[in-house]
Amino acid sequence: MNRRRPRYYGLMAEFDTPTAIVAAARRAYAEGYRRMDTYTPFPVEGLAEELHFHRTRVPLIVLLGGLTGCLGGYFLQYWIMAIYWPVNVGGRPLNSWPMFIPVTFELTVLLAALSAVLGMLALNGLPHPYHPVFNVPRFSLASQDRFFLCIEASDPRFDRSATRYFLESLAPQEVSDVES
Amino acid sequence: MAVEQLPPRVVDREPDLPPVIGPGHTFRSVTDKISSIVLTRRTPPGWFAGFAISFLFVMLLGFAVGYLLIKGVGIWGIDIPVAWGFAIVNFVWWIGIGHAGTLISAILLLLNQKWRTSINRFAEAMTLFAVACAAMFPLLHLGRPWLFYWLFPYPNIMNVQPQFRSPLVWDVFAVSTYFTVSLLFWFVGLIPDLATLRDRARSAAGRFIYGMLAMGWRGSARHWKRYEVAYLLLAGLSTPLVVSVHTVVSFDFSISILPGWHSTIFPPYFVAGAIFSGFAMVLTIAIPLRKFYGLEDFITLRHLDNSGKVMLATGLIVAYGYMSEIFLSWYSKDKFEWFMTLNRIRGPYWMVFWSVMLCNIAIPQLLWSRRVRLSPRALFLVSLAINTGMWLERYMIVITSLSRDFMPSAWGRYAATVWDYAVFTGTIGFFVALMFLFVRFLPAISIFEVRTLLPQAKVKEESLP
Numbered sequence: 241m242n243r244r245r246p247r248y249y250g251l252m253a254e255f256d257t258p259t260a261i262v263a264a265a266r267r268a269y270a271e272g273y274r275r276m277d278t279y280t281p282f283p284v285e286g287l288a289e290e291l292h293f294h295r296t297r298v299p300l301i302v303l304l305g306g307l308t309g310c311l312g313g314y315f316l317q318y319w320i321m322a323i324y325w326p327v328n329v330g331g332r333p334l335n336s337w338p339m340f341i342p343v344t345f346e347l348t349v350l351l352a353a354l355s356a357v358l359g360m361l362a363l364n365g366l367p368h369p370y371h372p373v374f375n376v377p378r379f380s381l382a383s384q385d386r387f388f389l390c391i392e393a394s395d396p397r398f399d400r401s402a403t404r405y406f407l408e409s410l411a412p413q414e415v416s417d418v419e420s
Numbered sequence: 421m422a423v424e425q426l427p428p429r430v431v432d433r434e435p436d437l438p439p440v441i442g443p444g445h446t447f448r449s450v451t452d453k454i455s456s457i458v459l460t461r462r463t464p465p466g467w468f469a470g471f472a473i474s475f476l477f478v479m480l481l482g483f484a485v486g487y488l489l490i491k492g493v494g495i496w497g498i499d500i501p502v503a504w505g506f507a508i509v510n511f512v513w514w515i516g517i518g519h520a521g522t523l524i525s526a527i528l529l530l531l532n533q534k535w536r537t538s539i540n541r542f543a544e545a546m547t548l549f550a551v552a553c554a555a556m557f558p559l560l561h562l563g564r565p566w567l568f569y570w571l572f573p574y575p576n577i578m579n580v581q582p583q584f585r586s587p588l589v590w591d592v593f594a595v596s597t598y599f600t601v602s603l604l605f606w607f608v609g610l611i612p613d614l615a616t617l618r619d620r621a622r623s624a625a626g627r628f629i630y631g632m633l634a635m636g637w638r639g640s641a642r643h644w645k646r647y648e649v650a651y652l653l654l655a656g657l658s659t660p661l662v663v664s665v666h667t668v669v670s671f672d673f674s675i676s677i678l679p680g681w682h683s684t685i686f687p688p689y690f691v692a693g694a695i696f697s698g699f700a701m702v703l704t705i706a707i708p709l710r711k712f713y714g715l716e717d718f719i720t721l722r723h724l725d726n727s728g729k730v731m732l733a734t735g736l737i738v739a740y741g742y743m744s745e746i747f748l749s750w751y752s753k754d755k756f757e758w759f760m761t762l763n764r765i766r767g768p769y770w771m772v773f774w775s776v777m778l779c780n781i782a783i784p785q786l787l788w789s790r791r792v793r794l795s796p797r798a799l800f801l802v803s804l805a806i807n808t809g810m811w812l813e814r815y816m817i818v819i820t821s822l823s824r825d826f827m828p829s830a831w832g833r834y835a836a837t838v839w840d841y842a843v844f845t846g847t848i849g850f851f852v853a854l855m856f857l858f859v860r861f862l863p864a865i866s867i868f869e870v871r872t873l874l875p876q877a878k879v880k881e882e883s884l885p
Contacts, residue, residue, distance in 0.1 A: 257876065263885055277640045281616070282644075283644040284644075293641065298650050325579075360647060366637065371636060379638075383619045383637075384447065384619065
């Protein structure tokens with residue numbers, strides 16, 4: 241019964257309030273389901289925590305990007321002004337660091353911002369134009385006013401009829417199969 | 421049941437203020453209202469008329485720039501001693517206008533100001549378009565704009581590199597970073613709304629284009645979590661960035677030794693002036709936008725009131741800047757500085773100086789009145805005055821200092837030519853045309869963020885299992 245079927249992604253339940261989706265996610269987690277996700281038209285507070293998704297690596301990526309920009313920016317200027325093309329102006333120091341701060345700062349921000357956006361997209365697996373959940377006709381409401389919980393067939397506890405029975409017990413608007 | 425029939429209210433600490441969103445909205449009505457401008461509503465004839473007029477000015481810009489490329493910068497009014505002229509005046513003016521967009525989207529986000537939500541999208545678009553206009557001027561002013569890439573350090577067979585001790589090179593980095601980060605911030609904010617448009621579009625082309633731009637966004641809880649973290653970090657990065665950009669612009673002036681430029685008040689006074697003029701431009705756009713598209717529920721009087729307050733506060737900082745400059749030029753006992761001050765007040769450009777005082781100091785005092793702040797028409801007029809005043813301020817700073825510096829034998833006069841005006845009005849047309857296209861093809865108000873403003877977006881802890 242638990243065998244994972246090809247061409248079958250999971251079961252999706254539709255809710256109409258943010259409170260209902262948080263409650264559903266909490267119940268599903270308590271029931272032992274792990275491979276599931278919720279789809280909402282805006283960030284619902286605490287929903288990721290219900291799925292026990294607490295930490296993201298985005299801040300770390302931004303930190304690394306910012307450090308790269310900072311060190312790279314400074315050494316770019318140091319190398320050009322002091323090594324590649326040194327200009328002696330009345331014996332003033334070639335490594336005139338205060339004059340290098342503005343560009344160092346700008347490049348820090350530039351690389352940190354680029355890594356925030358690209359890192360966020362990469363961790364989210366975007367761009368990803370096709371996804372099985374889009375096969376559910378009513379899923380287009382997930383970007384408008386409805387809230388969806390999808391339990392994936394790859395979950396070890398997934399059972400097509402038992403899971404459907406469980407989702408029905410959460411009083412959703414509708415439960416649908418997700419073809420992949 | 422009885423509870424549900426009550427009109428939802430947005431919780432406000434100050435109950436006598438207008439709300440940040442009109443009453444009675446649902447997730448669906450918010451989505452319908454904002455996305456219908458792009459997807460279903462007939463494009464109003466006023467849109468075509470406005471776009472056509474602004475596009476005429478884009479053509480003028482193309483013509484003026486084409487002629488400039490053929491003849492060179494000699495067609496402008498610039499000469500020695502006034503070699504900067506309109507190009508730098510317009511550059512500083514446009515880039516200052518951009519600053520309000522970043523302030524609204526980044527700084528107000530960090531300060532948890534909910535009223536930013538319905539105006540941040542078009543304010544960010546305004547930033548992008550204003551920075552695009554701004555960036556044109558220094559490039560055209562180069563004389564040989566097609567060699568602009570010489571401004572960047574890259575390995576080249578000439579074995580020369582930019583001078584990193586020059587604020588003009590800092591400007592290159594500051595403005596290009598500012599443009600890139602503003603674009604990223606704007607696009608990241610758009611992704612969930614593009615997904616909404618993808619799911620609501622009726623035409624195949626609309627579904628395809630918005631679908632590709634939305635990159636397959638599906639609103640997963642894990643995605644939202646990373647998204648919010650990234651967005652917050654972008655806001656945190658943009659906040660010092662926006663302050664740094666106008667600071668670097670002011671360094672272009674204050675690091676020189678020219679009387680009237682060589683002053684330590686320049687960075688804060690330029691940043692305040694930038695926000696001052698930027699909010700004026702936000703209102704100049706928001707007031708007609710909310711009226712013509714019936715968005716009074718989203719851009720409420722609260723937004724106008726708050727923008728008026730920001731303009732008043734930054735206007736007073738600018739006024740302090742003027743006063744401090746005048747005081748210090750007298751107190752320094754530097755005869756060139758003091759001459760420069762008197763020359764501004766009663767020299768050949770006295771009209772500019774007094775118009776600046778009128779537009780930037782006198783007229784904004786009307787904003788002390790609540791009646792003015794809550795009246796769209798009055799605010800619109802005040803914001804037009806401030807836009808003009810801030811342009812004239814940059815004219816005053818650039819032209820008066822350059823035209824009469826130290827030696828009377830080296831003095832000169834500056835007058836803009838018709839080509840200066842053609843390029844300047846051309847960029848205004850370019851900016852307005854881009855705003856028209858933006859309002860028509862992208863949601864001018866962030867739909868998903870407005871949804872979070874609704875009272876029903878709150879999770880009711882007490883009804884959870």
